[in-house]
Amino acid sequence: MINSNDKNTNIINNINSLESLYYSLKTTLGPYGSDKLIVDQRGTGDYIVTNDGATILEHLEIKHPIPRLLIELSKAQDRTIGDGTTSVVLLTCSLLRNCLKYLSDSSIHPITIVDGFQLSLDQCLKEIEKIQLPIITTTKQQRDDLDHKYNNTEFIEKLYQIASTSLSSKILGKYLKHFIKLGVESIIRLKDNKNLDLVRVIAVNGPTMLDSELLDGVLMEIPSGWNKSQILDRLLQRQQQQQQKEGEGEGEGEGGVGGSRVLVGKLQLQNIKDVSVVVNRFKELLLTNDISVVFSDSGYLPPPIESMMQDNGIFHFNVQDDRDLSTIALNLGCKLVNSLYSINSQVVSGLKKITTVVIGDNTTTTNKLFMQIQNATNEISLPTIIIRSPTDTISQECIRSFRDMLSILSSSINNPFIIGGGGCIYLYLMNQLKNWLNEQVDMNQKIKLSIQIFIDSLESIPFILIQNAGYDNIELISKLKDLHRLDDGINKWKGINLDNGEIVDMVNQLKVVEPSCLLVNILTLATRASQMILRINNMVINEPRERFKPPSV
CATH class of the missing domain: 1.10.560.10 (GroEL-like equatorial domain)
Structure with missing residues (x-):
């Protein structure tokens, strides 16, 4: 009709x-x-x-x-x-x-x-x-020089001003100075990289937004079934195994934590039918490549695989979001694999640091335990932003506002005029x-009348x-x-x-x-x-x- x-x-x-x-x-x-x-x-x-x-x-x-x-x-x-x-x-x-x-x-x-x-x-x-x-009053050659640009006081000051304007009308505007500092520091880590997914932003409930912070590397919440002493024991066990391997002349591993490496992949381990056949091959691939941390989309680990990883001090984190999985791979400098049998030394990345971080209100009921993982190959660690807010609803709005600020800053860097x-x-x-x-x-x-309509409309903002x-x-x-x-x-x-x-x-x-x-x-x-x-x-x-x-x- x-x-x-x-x-x-x-x-x-x-x-x-x-x-x-x-x-x-x-x-x-x-x-x-x-x-x-x-x-x-x-x-x-x-x-x-x-x-x-x-x-x-x-x-x-x-x-x-x-x-x-x-x-x-x-x-x-x-x-x-x-x-x-x-x-x-x-x-x-x-x-x-x-x-x-x-x-x-x-x-x-x-x-x-x-x-x-x-x-x-x-x-x-x-x-x-x-x-x-122009954001920075220098020659084009100097503007294209990353070291000169990101060490230029005028340039950084303009980024702070742009971030302040962006956040002033948003939910984070109440704590303006705190969040624009986090935003500018995050965007500086990226240099001229337009991929804002490299900055992970996660929310943890807390009493005040001023507790929000920037941490290097990837942060993953540790399942409630684990405790800090178990994790430290497993880390120590993994390092001792690697040191023993190096002492026997089997070669040095790449990375800063006992040669530890990280694997990120769409492995779908929960769909494996003949687990008894696969588990030994999987163990061989993990140990041969010195892998101590695995990120995958496997929501459920078959008991034989879970037991094998625990016995060898290998941590597994379940990441169901494909986009987040890709971000973690980029952040840690490794390639995203799509098959168990694609695992080799070319797709994994060395680790600079693996440690635990407690985030909460210093009470046993609200504290959350995270593992902080940093890549050994990046000169500057890419950041994870921890947004603290009272409720989950506010947290989502805070994350959106922070990401909007990052997007504005990135646009300003790639189109450097204000x-x-x-x-x-x-x-x-x-x-x-x-x-x-x-x-x-x-x-x-x-x-002419049509143009006058346009002129009158500009006044509305x-x-x-x-x-x-x-x-x-x-x-x-x-x-x-x-x-x-x-x-x-x-x-x-x-x-x-x-x-x-x-x-x-x-x-x-x-x-x-x-x-x-x-x-x-x-x-x-x-x-x-x-x-x-x-x-x-x-x-x-x-x-x-x-x-x-x-x-x-």
Whole structure:
């Protein structure tokens, strides 16, 4: 069935369907955004308290296809940059809402508005390229030199500023200095590596988030059936076996813990049928390659294999998540094997350190025992971040916020240009677009009106930020517009200090900065989404077919 109407009725209805989405996210924007309580009423009774746009969108149950389309498009922002999801949705809704009066009386055709939006976007991207600042004011050759870059005080300071801006509106913002230090230290370990999975982030319940810490290597929780003395005995036993082997002239093992090595693989040991035949071969492979720690997706170890590993001081950790298994392999510098018979010296990695770590509240009931494993081949150990929080629900939100910060930092390193944050750049672009529009003498008037819609919509982001902080947004926006209208180059970073409502230089005074690629993505996705929705004037609905009913006899 095709739903259609004359003129722009369907487009208007599609835009109106976004109202609930707009108001759901509007009050969450910025460091003073309100939280939303999301309750699962489908039987579990679980709840989440959050102001993170990506989390809210993930849990919204919306039936209308247009809001669902916008949600899917905005998720691309979260996947690509790690932040700005809320801004994409709000700017898209503002662009479309400002079109309504022209669509209602059909004074401007939707395609004309689409063309005007494209011209506006192109001009904005040019202005961003002109105004963006390099993170590090050195030559390109020096920026490409990893040692020079990561030892540069200016570069590290900018990373701290970017991390601070990212976390200020999230759940970790209460302990800002503590977590931005953990984030920047983690990203420095990666150098220019874009694979953020190399930083493992795990949650352990605890009384305060300030107990969160960075530890080198891979941390794995030890099963409750083991105790610390048993583990230390097994480690000592494994080292003595290796030392005895070396004393007999059978060669030295690679690694820092008695020649110990680690194996990571999709072994599926629980599916082995003839265990008695396999166990001896498996033992031979493990001992020949000096393997003392095994990570695999084997949820259940057959008793003969479990007994063999215990007798030889070999630890086994079950990791069911394939992605986490791959991350552990990368972190420890070994290859992920897919078969028991693929085990050889080329796929394992030497270990620098194996030790136990107790994390908890120093009480026997809440303490958790972990094994810390470090690779001997990496010059710098890749980190594991331990997030401490009171509940599992909060823990998941903390992990998401921390990973968003890592994603922003990684984007900043790979696209090393920044702009002022706090919404000031939107006001700057408004002024530059107006000046450019006034110069277009021969431009079609309806195209000009479409560009003016884009200009008016840019104001929505700083307007909402100020409103959520509790200040008079109309008065402050008016003052900021007057400053940006001077166009003297001095006021381009002027915005509002949301802590006290004063007009300040966001870059030089408050040090509130963000990567320019973040804004480029926000503007591009919001423009593309609004253009797509303006082009949809009919909705094709595939109705379910009736099941064939045989005639009654």
